[in-house]
Amino acid sequence: MSDQSSQEGTNQTVLGEPSLKSHGTCGPRTMDLQLAWNDLDDLPDREVVNMGLDWLIHDGGQWEAGAFKGKLKGEMVLDNGLIRRHFSLYPDGATIEYQNVTRGESLIRSIRPEAMISVNGTCYTIGGLRGLQEHGYLLRKWIPYLTADPGAFHLYGFSTNSIKERLKWKKVRHHAPGLAWPPRGIELVFNYNRDSIPGLDIEVHYELHDDIPLLSKWLVINNNGSGPFIIDSFTSEILAIVESTSVPQGDATIARVPRMIHVESDYIFSAMSPEVGNVTTCWDVDPLYTSQVAYHGDSKVLLESKPPIGPGRELQPGDSFHTFRTYELVHDDWDRQRRALAKCRMYRMIAPWVTENPVFMHVTTADPANVRQVIDQCAAVGFEMVILSFGSGLNMEWAGEPEYIEEYKELFDYAHSKGIEIGGYSLFSSRSVGPVDDVIPPAGERPTFGSAPCLCSSWGIRYLGLVRKFLQETGCDFLEHDGPYPGDTCISSDHPGHSGLHDSQWNQWQAQAGLYRWCRERGIYVNQPDWYFLSGGSKTGMGYKEVNWSLPRERQVLLARQNIHDGTWEKLPTMGWMLTPLSVYHRVGNWKASTLEPLSEHVEWYEAHLAQNFLSGVQSCYRGKRLFDSPTVKKVVEKWVQLYKHHRDILDSEIIHLRRPDGRNLDCILHVNSRLEEKAFLAVFNPTSARATSTIEIPLYYAGLSGNVCIVNEKGECMVRELDEARRLWLEIAIEAKDRTWYVFKQA
CATH class of the missing domain: 2.60.40.1180 (Golgi alpha-mannosidase II)
Known part of the structure; x- marks a missing residue:
């Protein structure tokens, strides 16, 4: 077993001859490390070339990512002129520097393993170097004298390639111009193995993107042996980060200032914000950092990216396990607005489908005659999509009935004949389907929404199949998926999609994310009130309180504009929906003063909603049974739709x-x-x-x-x-x- 404490040994700096020997003799060698290092180009001096240029406003091309030879023997560098990550190849693989090039600052103060895994109940480190005596800063002259951890998985090869698409994006509707998919950049893969565990091969993947200070990382665990392995847990990123503030005593979180690195992963659920829903980015104390200012050593300066539980995955011979992907966006300023712009640029690059922004209406009935009238109205004023809203009567779980499929296929074909996309609503979580198929939480815990099905139960597996069947056989263009899988764990050993507690969260997330990837591959737009964008989702709530749509009309308008202002600090306007209650939404309070129906009697407030939504580039759920009830109202709706479409790219x-x-x-x-x-x-x-x-x-x-x-x-x-x-x-x-x-x- 290898752990962090073993890194120090006798707590003395190792002073000896630098080792150039690569470890690991079992398994195939993808390339000779020394020869491969010699073949790399020298690291270019980009600071002079790009001086005075700003990646947020200048056209791309100046910040091309590449893999280069560093100044130290066996040092490899991923660099794009904005950030730079240095790796040692000898005596083992390790991150020995991580630079914010724009600010001329280092992000790390010490060396840690590249990753950690627990296999068959035993923890192992991946790479890393031992021998550092100081962990508050890191000098390059110390690097050649560090040694490999004998208990770790050791580096035996690497390869580079261009970035590959992680899911397919079928482009069927308007999106932001000039977006590359897959994004441009370089992928670097390090290969690790361990003599005492033949057949278990670890790939550590890095992607460095062009034209943005963004790096992503994940692991691929391959079983090339003859027997199974149990992947109990993993930590795919470990960084000893430079602290953003120092507090000698007291609660350091009170004095917390923003860090210069934003970290999130695609393993996220149950939130409309990446900060709230982030369950994998862990800031912890660093017991090796004994020289920190905090008397109790409790500064949260050790960054780890890992799932909260599991995955508990059994890996059979010939199988591979892919971890989630961690994204690291390095900021170059403390300014809140600049940091927000950087996050939005990141989402444009790694999830460009979020720039699709169809103009849609939520119709509150599934009656075919009424829906056809709505389709005709949408076509008349320039709306692009009709959504059979919650409460409309649509139930995708009836997809097993041929007559039901035929009824909706006929209706959807009519919409397509009018140039209108169409889809509907389905509820997964926040309900009970029975004690056999509901999640069974561990003792003392409750499901996120009080009750919920297990997505890996027999019912959950059947539910996903029925949703796919309905979407595919009706020609559906849109899925509004309410209560996507929220992260609930389940201790059942009888559900066919998971074996128990430790694999229940991972397997349910995989099933949920798999549905959204499937939709994205088919051009199906997905609204989901959670942060599933990196798995193929399109839009989440901008951030509003549902019962506020029962407030008086004038208050709704101003509050909605505040919601848009606040919600677009971490989202592009295309990533969040608003709501416009054409008909009553919640019958609470003085709800009769909230609805816009009859539309002709409240056209000034209807126009206020239309104007601020379209001028903000934000689509709203115009929820009711019609878009207009008079020529005057029709003209108002047309006016704002036309304005939006005329300036669509800048408004988005x-x-x-x-x-x-x-x-x-x-x-x-x-x-x-x-x-x-x-x-x-x-x-x-x-x-x-x-x-x-x-x-x-x-x-x-x-x-x-x-x-x-x-x-x-x-x-x-x-x-x-x-x-x-x-x-x-x-x-x-x-x-x-x-x-x-x-x-x-x-x-x-």
């Missing part, structure tokens, strides 16, 4: 948060995208009951604009203004009561 772009809505003053947002002709779009709202005038600072740096810019108002009138050195200008804007306006910015 990242948001600069200028003024949060407060009901007392003008509030505004600014869309920016330096890669478009329309490089910025300003939307300004007046929530007050009187005409309001304000001079607003417009920062256009992230729009990529400089010098003279052309500003086009909503009437199509253009004025030319010169930006200052910080690429800003000031606009005096006057808006009538309860109204709004907008401006488009181009390079003059």
